Amino acid sequence: MNNTALLAMDLQAAMVSHIRDAGYLPRVRRAIDAARAAGIPVLHVVVGFRSGRSDISDRNKAFSGLPEGAFSPGDPNAxxxxxxxxxxxEAVITKKRVSAFAGSDLELVLRSGGISHLVLAGIATSGVVLSTLRQAADLDYQLTVLADGCADPDEEVHRVLTEKVFPRQAEVTTVEEWAKTAR
Structure with missing residues (x-):
């Protein structure tokens, strides 16, 4: 049994539209293809809310300002x-907050699949990747971050996280290097 899973996080139309690097999606696609070829499960993590926004608190600075209907069923940007x-x-995991674990059944899916090693890619480095990495580390998962499989609107924040913060809790590598060794 393979104990590794690739988490492809927040690769939704709304988030992808903010990425200016034309090579970003092809790199993430390369990681997904490598995982599939190696028999590594690919779990797609998305943010999603109920119609009517009953799962968004007015106290939540990140999500309370979203327009009505954003990331709800039927929103094409979701x-x-x-x-x-x-x-x-392939499983699609819907989360309710920034971390892939928050308000989702991710941990149940991972535990059911015997997964103990997570490979992280997604948008944004300072959002879902950071929050998921921190929570996953606290849950004792082995972690790999695909630095060029992550993107952030602030290039300096991305650099600091991937070069200085993430290496404290994860192996940080490139899509190409990881794809060569995916198994």
Whole structure:
């Protein structure tokens, strides 16, 4: 049994539209293809809310300012970008906050699959990647971050996180280097 899973996080149309690096989605696609070829489960993590916003608190600075209907069923901007879309047999995990664990069944899916090593990619480095890495480390998961499989609107924040913060709790590598050794 493979104990590794690739988490492809927040690769939704709304987030992808803010990424200016034309090579970003092809790199993430390379990671997804490498995982699939190696038999590593790919879990697609998205942010999503109920219609009517009953799961968004007015106290939540990050989400309370979203327009009505954002990231709710039927919002086209909530769809996973077609270049990195899940296969029918791949799990889509819906989270309610920044971390992939918050308000989702991710931990149940990981535990059920015997997963103890997470490979992280997604948008934004300072959002879902940072929050998920911190929580996963506290839950004793082995972690790998694909630095060029993560993107952030602030390049300096991305650099500081991937070069100085993440290495304290994770192996940090590139998509290409990881793809060579994915198993």
């Amino acid at each position: 769809a996973i970008h077609p270049d990195v879309a899940p296969r029918p047999d």
